[in-house]
Amino acid sequence: MIAPLPRHVVDDLIRRTLDEDLGAVGDLTSRAAIPADRTSRATVVARAAGTIAGAGIAASVFHAVDPAIEVHIAHDDGEQVDAGTVVLRLHGPTRSLLTAERSALNLLGHASGIATATRTAVDATAGHRARIVDTRKTTPGLRALEKYAVRCGGGTNHRTGLFDAVMLKDNHLAASDSIASAVAAVRADVGHTVHVEVEVDRLDQLDDALAAGADSVLLDNFSPEHLRLAVERTAGRAILEASGGITPDTVTAVAASGVDVISLGWITHSAPRLDVALDLEPG
Amino acid sequence: MIAPLPRHVVDDLIRRTLDEDLGAVGDLTSRAAIPADRTSRATVVARAAGTIAGAGIAASVFHAVDPAIEVHIAHDDGEQVDAGTVVLRLHGPTRSLLTAERSALNLLGHASGIATATRTAVDATAGHRARIVDTRKTTPGLRALEKYAVRCGGGTNHRTGLFDAVMLKDNHLAASDSIASAVAAVRADVGHTVHVEVEVDRLDQLDDALAAGADSVLLDNFSPEHLRLAVERTAGRAILEASGGITPDTVTAVAASGVDVISLGWITHSAPRLDVALDLEPG
């Protein structure tokens, strides 16, 4: 089971999502067209194959709209489903089910889209030591959800933000005499639990980064061949991360180089949503 | 010029975005690696061709991080740019530029991705009366931004949420004796400024919807041929919206049917981001 996000984070996300769709007024259509006492059964169904993320959050959306809605999670986060699979089974006031529908589906579809994209990359690199990780190229306001979705897809999280790990990029290095002095300056400033990663463009910089004692090195836009050389040269002295324009088509070759970590921006910033829908029946 | 979002909406969005990336601690790397008094020039550049949305918002991100950063908007929202085009020119403390970079790019890239997708559909339907509109299948927390981005791409907005227009779908209609009685119930309940749209699956339902006095009718998953028949039969008595699985490949044929409105979910829920980046130089 994937450990859930903190409750207050989920509550806020749901609150914001409902506020966008309901405003201060609510659901004009359902209140006028559906009798207040009508109840229904409903299912949330995946219309395409994919990996689920956000089932529990979608369930909470229905509860937030109306505590009288009962929800059963048929397939929980991290599970892979085929097209047509029922993810949630619901029962409650018809009005409330319809009022919550779009908010719940938008959250579930967005998160599951990311989980599905991540899973594709994870599967494409099976058998290699490399772990698939996300980046900070996330959708504004949704970083916690998206990083959670990456975990649901079998990936691992890179740093959360600028505040929980150091990444020395070219612009930072340009302000120092050398990689060594940049790493030293950072080590002197940050606490002992802060990981220091150095981004390099060329193999010779890798040597400097290793000599400087970087905890990990990001190899930016290296060809699979250069990645392999880097792995060889590093010999375990640091964690090696491949990054830069890696696609589903190239990720297997990258993994074959023996790197430890492969970071992919598109799994968060450009993954299409998983198609999910709500089917209603009387009851 | 595209009319901007209300200031408090933008301020909130920026606040949330920065909070995700900076947390309560800030940018560990820049504070350690970059001297406090160093300044730089920088540009935000489109790495691919597309339509800009969010240039002013990105500029405000830099200001929010540090009011000392000066920003010039070279290409504003709604403008189409080629790969390599400079969108923003910046000057200010290097630390602050790097701290704001990812938040600004994520907002600009996300919004411009949607504007670019919208523009593709708008261009593909040029010469036809149909307007390209969005749906409520938006990214949670970003509906206002995404609907704004649709406008930047030349599209128009469908209703904002459940609170500002009525859309009677099959689940609503199932609770009534007829389309006529459903429309009547809604008209009796909502104010005179509320638009009433009815979703139909088949041509014969269209007649009912028109007879019921719907302001507009959503033709769900109609073939181009059936759309043409619907246009003919309606003869201007209601606004006709084509919807359901319309893609960049099929949108021209749909438009050729003569419908008034084409709604596309993918421009908001699955558009890939526009690749934008920050280039720094001393100064």
Place this chain on the structure above:
Amino acid sequence: MIAPLPRHVVDDLIRRTLDEDLGAVGDLTSRAAIPADRTSRATVVARAAGTIAGAGIAASVFHAVDPAIEVHIAHDDGEQVDAGTVVLRLHGPTRSLLTAERSALNLLGHASGIATATRTAVDATAGHRARIVDTRKTTPGLRALEKYAVRCGGGTNHRTGLFDAVMLKDNHLAASDSIASAVAAVRADVGHTVHVEVEVDRLDQLDDALAAGADSVLLDNFSPEHLRLAVERTAGRAILEASGGITPDTVTAVAASGVDVISLGWITHSAPRLDVALDLEPG
């Protein structure tokens, strides 16, 4: 049954109301003067005849202060009551009942005052086609509650704000060559679900508004006679709204003109509160 406001809207309203009265400290008097374990029965009673709005919200105030308070709603929103009628029956810790009292009464009295004023106008126009609607002249921070109260009084809601319908007033029209060009500019900009209303001062402008294809026309400060002429001339081509200084004394004559909609500012901005009080008895 009047469809309730979204839960998060009500929760916020209650939170703000309690915060004003309790501050960070709470109820100094009750905590010192009432033993913690004392319980009471109490009733919330209307001291004057009127229409109830906010009974459920008042009930939620008591729950928010203390979940141990049990509440029974004797007369729900939309019901007309005489002086002396019990609206809520309560049982729970005496301290908590007294702490919640004023917040609950202020919400109930304010909303019921608006419902009562609305009901007066609705009753005064019975038998005519005109619907009584509110305006944007609402009390700051309470628009959602007040528009809900108008519905409880038998009225209907005009647009919620500047964001959900277009109203072209003289200042907007002054910026255009003609009503026709103003309406055309607006139609080109807004989505197909956005209603376009035009405000006119004189009968000849009505013709222009109709010709421009306005969905509705607001007839500002028209005499009943001119309203009748306008109804005749329009012949159903647009919805006609009478507005401007209409009072309880004049509203019947206005309705007799045959207009579709009558908007009244005073039902929200100047309605006196309905007198409601809490009576406590041991138990």
Place this chain on the structure above:
Amino acid sequence: MIAPLPRHVVDDLIRRTLDEDLGAVGDLTSRAAIPADRTSRATVVARAAGTIAGAGIAASVFHAVDPAIEVHIAHDDGEQVDAGTVVLRLHGPTRSLLTAERSALNLLGHASGIATATRTAVDATAGHRARIVDTRKTTPGLRALEKYAVRCGGGTNHRTGLFDAVMLKDNHLAASDSIASAVAAVRADVGHTVHVEVEVDRLDQLDDALAAGADSVLLDNFSPEHLRLAVERTAGRAILEASGGITPDTVTAVAASGVDVISLGWITHSAPRLDVALDLEPG
């Protein structure tokens, strides 16, 4: 000059007010009908005689919508104006002036209505020692503004809420053996800066309250004659407050009794708004 509310209180109030009217979308009409670069002069005018409250807050609303709007306050809070008096003079982008108009007027009209009602009562009691004060019967969410408006009208504020003074009412007293023991229990619990007021219904209770050392006594629904007796009997040993159903017609007689304080609920819960409007002219 009336001391203004704390800046963060005003900012919140304005933020909430604008959010209601603009939503996440903004002003559909002005953005479509008014060119972005058009500017105007405008005045905010009182359409009826009254006392101003909220002029500075209304000015801040315009600034919050658009910092480019210049505002001159012609008549500030506390000033009495005739019908037709210009309160604010404005200059700036026409779009922004129209977008801010209703929010600014609603705040100004609401607060000035309360100031005007207060001033009526203050004037009706001129020459007497009694001060006109408000109650906790305020509009939910607006207590700070309304108490400020009372000060603008020449009134004084009763306690802000349950947290800043003690008021022992019949329900509190019923939980004690005597007024004396209730006052003693409260004094033992609250700090030395907390004022203790006791509400009494009959003259004989007044003696008990005075003997108990109450700082002030609220004489509930006393006739003017009984009030006079109470004043005589008290002889300055406590502050005397007259309360309960006092109207503009009866307030002078009440004041003539010689009480120190007269509290009026209707100045906050039922005062009609002062009619204020915005006049626009090119420029």
Place this chain on the structure above:
Amino acid sequence: MIAPLPRHVVDDLIRRTLDEDLGAVGDLTSRAAIPADRTSRATVVARAAGTIAGAGIAASVFHAVDPAIEVHIAHDDGEQVDAGTVVLRLHGPTRSLLTAERSALNLLGHASGIATATRTAVDATAGHRARIVDTRKTTPGLRALEKYAVRCGGGTNHRTGLFDAVMLKDNHLAASDSIASAVAAVRADVGHTVHVEVEVDRLDQLDDALAAGADSVLLDNFSPEHLRLAVERTAGRAILEASGGITPDTVTAVAASGVDVISLGWITHSAPRLDVALDLEPG
């Protein structure tokens, strides 16, 4: 039993505290190292003798993290405990217990530290009329909690802030002709429930303050002897507060002077936390 803080105040405090420790990500360690279905028994234990404040709040922290945690309060707020005393008994998911631990302990330890410091001063002045009160020298963001903790320690609260009582200090008096005119100006401005205290440095100012009709007088940095003279001279005409650098060592002598109130800044701004810890056992 000490009356608890308002629920919304406690909820906010807990929310902020958890947000600091969990961020948007949660507890990395427990989610990886503890199986999701493992449960434990745990106790929160005082490691030193002291007075409890915040037991109920700590209990609510555990509930906020996971409603499945059951909590029994063994020693409630206001109780004095020895080292080794169990304050809370808990049972629930091990992960959740560990996730909530630090937030709960920080709140309990901080509040109990203040209660313990207050209790020391209260005990040191037993038998004297003086009450121990707090000041506005509280920890930013925690005033409500800290003033509550003072009550738990047997102390009483001075004013909450600048808004609920008047304190004329030397800087205020310097702006007036005399203490008399300053008091008169204040009385004319504030409501009748507002207590007016005057701070004086010398005995002769005390006479002025008494003559001006101050409700209480703060004697700043008076020696015990001068305090005694002040008590004598005042003869009950005003409440007398001793303040200024009073320590646990000097507080008894100050109380012996016969003053009514002794205010101590260190009980809120410099009290060390009470050492509290969580002990876990399987179950």
Place this chain on the structure above:
Amino acid sequence: MIAPLPRHVVDDLIRRTLDEDLGAVGDLTSRAAIPADRTSRATVVARAAGTIAGAGIAASVFHAVDPAIEVHIAHDDGEQVDAGTVVLRLHGPTRSLLTAERSALNLLGHASGIATATRTAVDATAGHRARIVDTRKTTPGLRALEKYAVRCGGGTNHRTGLFDAVMLKDNHLAASDSIASAVAAVRADVGHTVHVEVEVDRLDQLDDALAAGADSVLLDNFSPEHLRLAVERTAGRAILEASGGITPDTVTAVAASGVDVISLGWITHSAPRLDVALDLEPG
């Protein structure tokens, strides 16, 4: 110069602090006793020797209350000052200076108290390799400020919360077969930038932690002698942190053992505030 906290973090902190002291009403005393147009010069002065933290934040408090106040920072964060040193020089409206005084001083005094305590420990360990770090035993709601203050005092920050590093304590280890399996489980779950620290009570556990590949080991309550043995045995294979009841008296001996990091709870949870005050003079 110490890198400041993110602007939105500081703004929130100030907002919360002012809200506590001003409420919705403001400063009753200054508004009544000080003429609106009076201005003054003022200084914020350290009344005791110490290390400054929060000078810029205190300056921002004055600006937040009134932008018309000019502030000059004479001694900035991280500087050591003697008793009597002027930290801030201010000029502006007297009312506003007095209204902001307590909020500004509370923030400055609290943060500087922590910086001063930290500096004491840093100075006591000068010449040794050990760095002084904080813990998560911080004051609720103030973690960001307090960790910043630790940096101002020459210390370094341990992890911010549960979300940015792993710390395996006895309760976590008890859920695993061995330290090795616990570390392995964590490594598999968290990203490559997450530091893994293991807490041990005995020397033999240290060997297990080192063998498990912990990045650092917390030696809980080790005597200086055992610390020395641990340093020897570890020989640089992991970072060693001494923790547990270390006081100003024992910290030098601990540092002499050669550990890398010494964590101290009391610098955040029990440091007394630095005495700071505001002196006003006409001008």
